[in-house]
Amino acid sequence: MSQVAFLGAIEVGLVYALVALGVFLSFRILSFPDLTVDGSFPLGAAVAATAIVAGWDPYLATALAMAAGAVAGMVTAFLNIRFRILHLLASILTMIALFSVNLRIMGRPNTALLQEETVLTPFLGGSLSAHEVKPLFLAAVVVLVAILVARFLASEMGLAMRATGANPRMARAQGIGTGLQVYAGMALSNALVGLAGALFAQTNGFADVTSGVGTIIIGLAAVILGETLMRGRSVLIMVAACIVGSIVYRIAVQFALEIDALGLRASDMNLVTALLVTVALVLPGLGNPVSALLRRNGR
């Protein structure tokens, strides 16, 4: 594998580490299987790209993309809590709706950012080349976000959110407003995915309305892989596992694509990911981290 391809894999892995953190928050912490991410990822990309093209500061545009993601997550939570629509279905409804919303935001299926100023602009032009700056910048963002998420989960508020997902009845008996926790958790989760979308658009130079397809499965694969590689119950380890899982997954994919004997193309990735996650799901045994991931404690 060439150095450029390797750094590229790490770069994409870091972007999707943010998705993995979001998926971890919804699936793992809240026990809320959330497919909104397939819509909120391109939403983040669309909002950031459109705002940047309209002349916004790229950092403000990225913050706006996070806010848009948070709203998307809250819509799903609203459908689930207020109208008692099954969480899976509620998130699919939001995801489908977001496809149209994203087209409206951009006014066209994709937006190019090649000549625009991005969050990376201040760091370019130095001694490092673009393909080195991108992973370094993303690593800094991901580490910062991960520390904040881990610190939040260790706080009293974060503990209330974990209890909501683990045992909602007990949580209510302890005075925790479980509805509010789901809103907050879903907003946080999708804000992270929106951030991932915004950074994806800026590091790749475009936003595309179809870029969200399979985001949830990639995020889930990263979470599962991370949990298999790093076992431990402390929040710091769980959060770090999402990042490690995402990067290792991307490097493995890159590796598989470069082995000509396998005959894989980049377009086969979703199929391969789906197969991998399926295999992980049906693996027998108590130690299977996936069955634990999808097992829900009665809500």
Added chain:
Amino acid sequence: MIVVDNAAVVFGRSTPLETWALHKVDLTIPEGQFVTVIGSNGAGKSTLLNVLSGDAPLARGRVEMDGIDVTRWPTTRRAGLVARVFQDPMAGTCEGLSIEENLALAATRGTRRSLGRSVGRARRADFAERLRELGLGLETRLTDRMGLLSGGQRQAVSLLMATLAGMKILLLDEHVAALDPKTAEFVLGLTNRIVSENRLTTLMVTHSMRHALDCGDRTVMLHEGRVVFDVGGEERRGLDVPDLLRMFSRVRGEQLDNDSLLLA
């Protein structure tokens, strides 16, 4: 002090399956009293506890705690006044969280939760001290997952959790029913100690007539959503299990199937 006034609870209202879980319950419990609640299956014991915790909305009547009308308060709002231990040892704790995290959840019950660390050094030392008093050796296992504990240990921790934050009323929902006799005795002893040390107003639902008479200072029997008798003080001190059964059949004017009550 708890006042339950003319309370009625109905499930599946205006449907063919309409069920009145509570018909008309009037109950006044003075501060610090320990009341045991008995009755056959479907008598409305758990519904009464749910009415007090806020889990079952009233179709009629009102609930007052410490002079405040809490009838419309949801469970979360009542958490500052009411603590509850469930029948199922799994229900009252989070098995995926550690012992200290479960305790931290209870320690912040009914208060505003901050962004500060949930388990700091001071809190950990306090938890260890309180766990040591249980005499189960749990003080060295603060970071163990709750799911690793036995049913009895979990109920003991649940009781401890109930006392961590300020509250006035303790609700015990058949909290020893899932335990073996020896563990049940231990948890009951612990219950009596905690209730008397903290002078808590307590309602304990039980299926055991023995426990109902041995614990607390007043016994209430429910049947088909009504209080059928209510004994305390001198009168109760002289009672034994057969007396209780006799009283029950007299009040109801029907023969009771003893075994179903004793063994259920």
